[in-house]
Every structure is written in structure tokens, then in C-alpha cells.
Amino acid sequence: MVTVGTKTYSAKEKDIDKKWYVIDASGKTLGRLSTEIAKILRGKNKPIFTPHVDCGDYVIVINSSKLVVTGNKLEDKKYYRHSGYIGNLKVTSLGKLMKKSPEFVLLKAVKGMLPHNILGRQQLKKLKVYPGPIHPHKAQKPEVLDIN
16 A cells, blocks of 8 residues: 555654743633643644644743632532541642642642643643732743633
């Protein structure tokens, strides 16, 4: 069987142009915002997307303390962590965690949507989350990205 000039394109690290985007999270729903951020971090919004190569962009999220969740998630949604010792399971509700560390809530949501391997950890490092409107990445000249 003869194939005529159809080759699958595979992106190389040198071919990828990484951009910086700023997203304002005020008034946005947690899950819907985190799915869009995960797409950008993975590079699925680009035509040169390759699953085994980090071809995504950098994302800066400001105003993460103004995220919105629907329903009774502030009381019902729980975050668990364990110290490794017997009986030391710590449980925190979403409402308490949003008051204490709103950037952790968004990081945790996006982390669950990325691959659970070395590539996913590399892509998560390109996410910068800040609770207020100020960020220290002015030198990168980020573009404002509006997510509806």
C-alpha cells in the first residue's frame, strides 16, 4: 500500500512559540474557568497540538479571590489531605479554603485536568495565580484574554 504525501505533523520544542495571557477571574465560575485554563496550558487551542510535547502557553490569573461556585459547594465540597500518620486525615471545606487561600483552589482544580505525569507537572508550572489584581509579570507583556 502506498501513501501519498500524508505525514502526521509532530511539534518540536524549538517550533513552539509560547505566549503569556492574563485572565481576570472575578465573577467567573471555578470549573468553567479551570477547563479553559487547562486547554491553554496543554496547547489544545493551537493547531500544532501534540499530546506528548509541552506546546501550551503561560497563564496569569488575577482576582482569584472573586471566583464563584454554584449551589451549596462552599459547604458541601471537601478537600482532604493526610499527614501519613494514623488518624491524621484533615478535611477542609471549599468556603474555608477560599477565605484562606483562593489561589490554591484554582491550582488544585486545574491540576486535576492536566495529565498526571511529568508533562502535567511541567505544564502546571506555567500557571501563575494571584488573589488580587496585581501581578509581577509586566516584563513578559501578557495579552489580556477574555473568557466568557
